[in-house]
Amino acid sequence: MQVLVTRPEPDAxxxxxxxxxxxxxxxxxxxxxxxxxxAAVDLAGVGALAFTSANGVRTYLANSTDKTLPVFxxxxxxxxxxxxxxxxxxxxxxxxVETLAGLISGHKQMISGAVLHIAGAARAGDLVxxxxxxxxxxxxxxxxxxREVEALPPVALFLDLAPDAGWAAFFSPRTxxxxxxxxxxxxxxxxxxxxxxxxxxxxxAEAAGALAWRSIDVAGSRNSAAMIxxxxxxx
Numbered sequence: 001m002q003v004l005v006t007r008p009e010p011d012a013x014x015x016x017x018x019x020x021x022x023x024x025x026x027x028x029x030x031x032x033x034x035x036x037x038x039a040a041v042d043l044a045g046v047g048a049l050a051f052t053s054a055n056g057v058r059t060y061l062a063n064s065t066d067k068t069l070p071v072f073x074x075x076x077x078x079x080x081x082x083x084x085x086x087x088x089x090x091x092x093x094x095x096x097v098e099t100l101a102g103l104i105s106g107h108k109q110m111i112s113g114a115v116l117h118i119a120g121a122a123r124a125g126d127l128v129x130x131x132x133x134x135x136x137x138x139x140x141x142x143x144x145x146x147r148e149v150e151a152l153p154p155v156a157l158f159l160d161l162a163p164d165a166g167w168a169a170f171f172s173p174r175t176x177x178x179x180x181x182x183x184x185x186x187x188x189x190x191x192x193x194x195x196x197x198x199x200x201x202x203x204x205a206e207a208a209g210a211l212a213w214r215s216i217d218v219a220g221s222r223n224s225a226a227m228i229x230x231x232x233x234x235x
Contacts, residue, residue, distance in 0.1 A: 035145045046114055048113070054081045059118065067088070077223055098125070117141070198231050
């Protein structure tokens, strides 16, 4: 069963390896590339770090060696990268900005200072505003940018799309929307009708709906393992 992997690196290769472990055939089709900023991280007055993506953790580590602050992560994958990097205290939310803000609010007694959100230039939701609305001091530092490809990769345009051709895996609304936009721009808006879209969340599925798929299916949880289970169980 083929799987178009639309994630940027290094997440694309990591998910591809997980696909192979589960007898799925990954086809790398990254639609964005991450560009990290080179900037000193000012931790003056900061009592905790908040990460809304794995790339937030990666770019922080590229710019700071301080791992003493408690970490609040948006989901399991982000939390795992932080824990593996050596942060001693990592709390995990349910996968979106709203649950992350709620998690931080529920643990504000352990935060002796402001929450620093390490973010990308494009964001889904406003964590800082959500925290300030709950009287929690917070500020944001933008340390990376996701650069979109300008055309659908050839591997997607020339993929063998026989009946029940496999899956396209989408982990963010932005990626799903970009795939649809590029497909339409290439005159390939009807090309993927034999494929199924595996989506990390309802919001991702809504964005994927800009194209006609054989089906649009949502993983049971917001993590890579649940995406694999979704595709295996519906093979």
